Amino acid sequence: MTFTTVLYHEIREENDFNPEHPSPIDVKQDYDDILPSPLFVTLEQFEEQMDYLKENNFHTLTLHEIKEFYMNQASLPERSILLTFDDCFQSIKEYAYPILKKYGFHAVSFVVTGWLHDYAKAFNPKKSVCLSKQDLKAMEDVFEYANHTDAFHQRKNESTSHMMEATDEAFAKDLALCNEYVPVKDVFAYPFGLFTDRNVSLLKQMGFHLAFTCENGKNNAHTDPLLLKRNVIPYFLTIEQFKQIVN
Template sequence: MSFSTLMYHEIRKEQDFNPETPSHIDVKQDYDDVLPAPLFVTLEHFEEQMAYLHDQNYHTLSLSEVKEYYSGKEIPEKSVLLTFDDCFQSIKEYAYPILKRYGFHAVAFVVTSWLQDTPKEFSPEKSVCLTKDDLADISDVFEYANHTHAFHQRSNATTSMMMEASDEELALDLDICNQFVGVKDVFAYPFGLFNERNVSLLRKKGFVLAFTSESGSNDRQTDPLLLKRNVVPYFIHLDAFQKII
């Protein structure tokens, strides 16, 4: 028995999305970055994907079910874990009503220093972060886990701020994020970047699941602190989507 984890970041209506135009983030922290086109999915494709999961009787896993799976408990044969990184506006604007309609469950990985103090109008031109109140509004579908407090930054394509931090700095950062998120022993590596020291610290801190950006499925031979996730890019068609789940 194995399960696939799907990774989403942003959703846009096809008419609003230009893959040639990078989307700058709008977050509370003093940090600017752009989301590359493959981290977007069109609303039309997302609706099609969720309808397929529903029609094929897929079970959307909770993090507690994944933990139990690694403790020896079985999961339904058709199981998938839906994850959304960074908590941008589109998860409330687009993902939430679709997931709620189908009775699906999802996980959002939160960068707590990115959460806005006050809500902003939805903007398809930028990747704007939600507020804590926004996340509370959609918590009947989403559960929240750790994506760092302030270390979701990168120096270059292969090095993140988390990798450069000391163990003491990272431990404090994880604790700050855990003051907000409900699930305090699950982590997603920012940008999918990490080193062995980071994994070791998570283990020492009592984290039991951590998600990479490496594609593939997860079974009981997969290290639960190195779980795989499949990016769902904007250009993927349903036949390709079916193959990654």
Template sequence: MNFPTLVYHEIRKKTEFNPENKSSIDVKQDYDDILPSPLFVTLEQFEEQMKYLHQHQFHTLTLEEVKGFYYEGKDIPKKSILITFDDCYQSMKKYAYPVLKEYGFHAVSFVVSSWLHDEKKEFNPDHSVCLTKDDLAEMADIFEYANHTDSFHQRTDLKTSIIMSTSDEEFAKDLDKCNEYVQVKDVFAYPFGLFNERNVNLLNDKGFKLAFTTQTGPNTIETETLRLKRNVVPYLMELDAFKNLVG
């Protein structure tokens, strides 16, 4: 038995999105970055993908079900899938939430807690704008929220994230800070999918049960629980490719 895990970041209508334009990130933390175009999907794609999952009776997993599968030997339903979103951008509420709600789907969002704005901002399709805590609370019937660091979603180069270069003590403090907000306190997603063995050991020492990478492929009972796989759904993925991805 296995389950694929999907990861989304941003959604735009076809008419709103030009992959040649750079989408700057707008977050509360003093942080300057660009969200790459491959991390976007069109609303039309997303609707088609979720419709396919619904029509083919996929079961959208909760994190408790995943933990039960690995730690208690519980079965998960056939055709199970875990849907995740990273970073909590506006399109998660504007576009993803209504579609997921229509189908009664469950999803997980990995939160960078220091990125959440204090005041709601008007939707801006030209920038990747972070949501507020109030926004997330309004979606809690569909989404559950887990740890994606408080302020360590940064990297020093393409292969090194801050969590890899900081001390265990500082990383632990950052995890605790994010856990003051998120409801699921023993599940983590590595920023940018970058991590080292020291990070894995620290998560284990702090009692984390699950941690997600961006390594592709399905998760099986043999997959290490702190190195779980996730498949980024890329821009303009054809439906046939999506079907192969989810099995």
């Protein structure tokens, strides 16, 4: 028995998206970065992908179902898929939420709590703007929220994140700060998909049951639940390639 996890970051209408121009982020934390083009999909692509899942009777998993699968050997429904969205940018509320709700789909958003703005901002397709807690509250009928750090979602270079260089004490404190807000307190997603063995060990010590990487592939009963695979869905993916990933 296997399940596939897919990962989205940002969605744009086709006429608002230029793959030649990476998107600057707008977050509460004092941190500047850009979101590269492969982490976007167009609204048209996203609708086509969700329509395919609906027409072919895919079951969108909850985190509870996955925990039961690993902890209690529970069965998963046929054609199970986990939909995940990292970082809580505005487009998940503007575009993803209405489509997911229309189809009765469930999804997970991994929250960087230090990035959440204090108030809702007007949608700005020119930047990758983070949502507010008020925004997330309004989507609880579709999304569940889990830990993506509080202040450690910062890149040092292409292969190293701030989290990887932090002491265990600092990482544990950061996880606890994020868990003060997110309802799902035992599930984590590694920022940028980067981590060390020490990070994994600390998650286990702190009682985390699931953690998601950005490594492509399917998950089965033998996959380490703290090293779960997720398939990033980039803008250049064709619908046929999407079908290959989820089937």
